[in-house]
Amino acid sequence: MSKSGCPYDHAPMEIFYKSFKTELIYLNKFENEEQLDVALNRYVYVWYNHIRPHTFNGGLTPFKAVNIS
Incomplete structure (x- = not known):
């Protein structure tokens, strides 16, 4: 684990949020x-x-x- 405040701490979630917004949120309108x-x-x-x-x-x-290993 890196020290607090390291920009790499949140990299996996930032990648997920980018995909989530690009593939779902921006393409749909929810009532x-x-x-x-x-x-x-x-x-x-x-x-x-x-x-x-x-x-x-x-x-x-x-x-x-996960199921391969």
């Missing part, structure tokens, strides 16, 4: 919080973890990368 909640859960638990390949783990999804 209410329930629609946002459904889309958020579908994005994180289905698309981001099980379908979308990630470059940091060799083009595998996080779900496949």
Whole structure:
């Protein structure tokens, strides 16, 4: 772990938020919080973890990368 205030501490979450906003938030309009909640859960638990390949783990999804080892 790095010292407090190091800009690399938040790098993984910043990458996630960039993908999240680019792939979900900016492309959709939500009428209410329930629609946002459904889309958020579908994005994180289905698309981001099980379908979308990630470059940091060799083009595998996080779900496949964890189940290989």
